[in-house]
Amino acid sequence: MVVKARKAGAKEQNERSEGKSRRGREGKSAQLHGRNAAIIRHKLGLSATPTPPPLLLLLLRALFICALALTAGFLHWYHLSELFENDRHFSHMSSLEKEMAFRTEMGLYYSYFKSIIEAPSFLNGLGLIMSDRLTEYPLVINTLKRFNLYPEVVLASWYRVYSTTMEFFRIPTKMCWTINRGEDLDPVESCEGMGDPAYFYVTFVFLLNGAMMSLFYIYGTYLSGSKMGGAVTVLSFFFNHGESTRVMWTPPLRESFSYPFLVLQMLLLTHILRTKDPSRNSMVALGVSTVMFMLPWQFAQFVLLTQVASLFASYILGYLSPAKMQALLLTHMVSLGVCFILMFGNSMLLTSFYASSLISIWAVVALRNQFAQMFRAGFLTWVMQCVAWGGTTVILKFLLALVLGASDDAHISSLIKSKFTSYKDFDTMMYTCAAEFDFMEVETVLRYVKTLLLPVNLLVVGVIAVKIIKDVIAFLRRRDGAEHEDDQTEKLAKAVLVYHTLQLVAFAVLAVLIMRLKLFLTPHMCLMTSLLCSRQLFGWVGEKMKQHTAVFIIVSIMAVQGVANLQQQWSIMGEFSNLPQEDLLEWIKENTPPNAVFAGAMPTMASVKLSAGRAIVNHPHYEDAGLRERTKLVYSMYSRKSAEQVKRNLMSLQVDYFILEDSWCTRRTRPGCSMPEIWDVEDPVNAGKTPVCTLLSRDARPHFTTVFHNNVYKVLKVPKAAKHTR
Numbered sequence: 001m002v003v004k005a006r007k008a009g010a011k012e013q014n015e016r017s018e019g020k021s022r023r024g025r026e027g028k029s030a031q032l033h034g035r036n037a038a039i040i041r042h043k044l045g046l047s048a049t050p051t052p053p054p055l056l057l058l059l060l061r062a063l064f065i066c067a068l069a070l071t072a073g074f075l076h077w078y079h080l081s082e083l084f085e086n087d088r089h090f091s092h093m094s095s096l097e098k099e100m101a102f103r104t105e106m107g108l109y110y111s112y113f114k115s116i117i118e119a120p121s122f123l124n125g126l127g128l129i130m131s132d133r134l135t136e137y138p139l140v141i142n143t144l145k146r147f148n149l150y151p152e153v154v155l156a157s158w159y160r161v162y163s164t165t166m167e168f169f170r171i172p173t174k175m176c177w178t179i180n181r182g183e184d185l186d187p188v189e190s191c192e193g194m195g196d197p198a199y200f201y202v203t204f205v206f207l208l209n210g211a212m213m214s215l216f217y218i219y220g221t222y223l224s225g226s227k228m229g230g231a232v233t234v235l236s237f238f239f240n241h242g243e244s245t246r247v248m249w250t251p252p253l254r255e256s257f258s259y260p261f262l263v264l265q266m267l268l269l270t271h272i273l274r275t276k277d278p279s280r281n282s283m284v285a286l287g288v289s290t291v292m293f294m295l296p297w298q299f300a301q302f303v304l305l306t307q308v309a310s311l312f313a314s315y316i317l318g319y320l321s322p323a324k325m326q327a328l329l330l331t332h333m334v335s336l337g338v339c340f341i342l343m344f345g346n347s348m349l350l351t352s353f354y355a356s357s358l359i360s361i362w363a364v365v366a367l368r369n370q371f372a373q374m375f376r377a378g379f380l381t382w383v384m385q386c387v388a389w390g391g392t393t394v395i396l397k398f399l400l401a402l403v404l405g406a407s408d409d410a411h412i413s414s415l416i417k418s419k420f421t422s423y424k425d426f427d428t429m430m431y432t433c434a435a436e437f438d439f440m441e442v443e444t445v446l447r448y449v450k451t452l453l454l455p456v457n458l459l460v461v462g463v464i465a466v467k468i469i470k471d472v473i474a475f476l477r478r479r480d481g482a483e484h485e486d487d488q489t490e491k492l493a494k495a496v497l498v499y500h501t502l503q504l505v506a507f508a509v510l511a512v513l514i515m516r517l518k519l520f521l522t523p524h525m526c527l528m529t530s531l532l533c534s535r536q537l538f539g540w541v542g543e544k545m546k547q548h549t550a551v552f553i554i555v556s557i558m559a560v561q562g563v564a565n566l567q568q569q570w571s572i573m574g575e576f577s578n579l580p581q582e583d584l585l586e587w588i589k590e591n592t593p594p595n596a597v598f599a600g601a602m603p604t605m606a607s608v609k610l611s612a613g614r615a616i617v618n619h620p621h622y623e624d625a626g627l628r629e630r631t632k633l634v635y636s637m638y639s640r641k642s643a644e645q646v647k648r649n650l651m652s653l654q655v656d657y658f659i660l661e662d663s664w665c666t667r668r669t670r671p672g673c674s675m676p677e678i679w680d681v682e683d684p685v686n687a688g689k690t691p692v693c694t695l696l697s698r699d700a701r702p703h704f705t706t707v708f709h710n711n712v713y714k715v716l717k718v719p720k721a722a723k724h725t726r
Helices: 002-043 055-088 095-101 104-118 122-130 150-168 197-224 227-239 254-274 280-294 300-316 322-342 353-366 368-375 379-404 410-420 426-432 442-450 453-477 485-493 495-513 515-533 535-541 544-570 579-591 602-612 625-638 643-652 662-666 675-682 692-698
Strands: 175-179 188-192 597-600 657-661 705-709 713-717
Touching: 055 197, 055 227, 055 544, 095 104, 095 188, 095 197, 095 579, 095 602, 104 122, 104 150, 104 197, 104 602, 122 150, 150 197, 197 227, 197 254, 197 515, 227 515, 227 544, 254 280, 254 300, 254 322, 254 495, 254 515, 280 300, 280 322, 300 322, 300 353, 300 379, 300 495, 322 353, 353 368, 353 379, 368 379, 410 426, 426 675, 442 453, 442 515, 453 495, 453 515, 453 535, 453 544, 485 495, 495 515, 515 535, 515 544, 535 544, 579 602, 579 705, 579 713, 597 602, 602 657, 625 643, 625 657, 625 675, 625 692, 643 692, 657 662, 657 692, 662 675, 662 692
Parallel strands: 597 657
Antiparallel strands: 175 188, 657 713, 705 713
């Protein structure tokens, strides 16, 4: 018994000592973990002992940030409105002049807004644009499916409600007066106010883009962790305004409605990347904003492709967990499906590289363990995942296009091919001969340098790149490829910076290839300047006051050229006038039957449909394969083919009148880019002959009859092959 008691006592004593030892080890482990966490917080520029501020202080901060954001939004709205008014004197233009000011595809989009507001009812107007017989005669097309017209539908419904409400309460909505134009021209009535359709339309476009600037302030503040960062973003945008947006010159373009929602979407994505376990509401908000970005613009899918690629690269480098990556992919897939339904089964969405990329990345993430086992953890695994993503995406894209019989986006592949090879065809030349689809100009880069936008971005990206390289080297040095929990925590904290850097690189590649796409690059560069105020990146400069002083000095230097850029914008003073086209449209309305069918240059056709209400066979929305073929038949007028062949082409489209413009026959943006020279690529057999447009501008007989002409336009009557009715 004594022995047993002694043994029990010894056992109890051993257990106590083991417990103390275990508690000591746990205490040391917790202490070590706490020390590591403190080190990580110090590296990231966070407080070592964060204490939540009082609720009232948080509320005051939020109100102050909102007030600054609203101020930025108001200033941008006012800036856009004034630039637009100064450029065109919009408030003193007649209704016809306002419509003519919406040239090319802008006029096409606005024509559907006009159709809905002039219809007997909203539903009747909606039915008209969903069974449209005027845009591609004699075809009946659903323009909601083809042209991303939801902005026009929404604005038209608002306009009808607004007009009805104001009329019910007998509140005047516009002020009209007579404008004496002189030069033996008839006076015109001009109206200003929300009751004027064109004024209502552009006002909401500018309000939306004013709200975008408010989002940019909040975005810059959130990304940098400093209210000063938001201010730097807004100032950078204003200093580089001409490179950041063109909404003040082209309000109806799709990007004017779409891009503000991309800013919101990327802000929500930033929040999700920073959150360890994002809520379902955050994911739903991200999905809704993605839908709002995709619906107004057919090009949105290419931007979202770069976003998904940037996220995938972040995942490969270990800055994004597999669970979060799959959640983001699922959100994108659902958003794409919703857009596909709302666009009435638009095949371009499903056959895009974006859709194929979502599937291929999902497969790569799902098979991550198999990749690790086959190639071991390390650099080779990263390479093989990228190869699998790229190869699978291309194969899926072309398989889906083959199965669905879709070729609408074939010109995009040809356009990219023409950038890197000597490949040319009619469609690619139509794009590449336009300055906005050429490579980025050297002058654009110089403008970035003058406002310090490029040097600042190189500095920010350089600092982030150093951190990424250190992480990559540390990972590759590990034999087993495993990471400690603290390393993973630190990497996830950097995920936002890594994503934004990769997204900037993607936007830069797009902008270099196609100058028009600098409208994505420049705003993102402005956003990245906010990181000058980030303690996470530039805490090494010194205490916060020193860092802010350095930022203030940099912004002051930026302002020298930035203010000069703004003054140059403010000095633009113009007054819209296009008397030859006004003369043409008035003649069409008075001298041609309502069911007459027209063909001609794409920009002019948009105006004919909008202002004269006549049917057209081609238009500026060049993204459809069938429309490209129709346009090629119409543009044979500017080839070196025989006049007889051109006449047969127009008769096959049931055209009644062709609007011939000499400038389209003779103008040349650069060597090889006149219309006859473009046709020489497509039709080398007839190269060297006199263009048919030159011959017909002298004498249209015997193939056509000239029924109208002025110093710009000549209307040729096309003989009938057979009677056709609508």
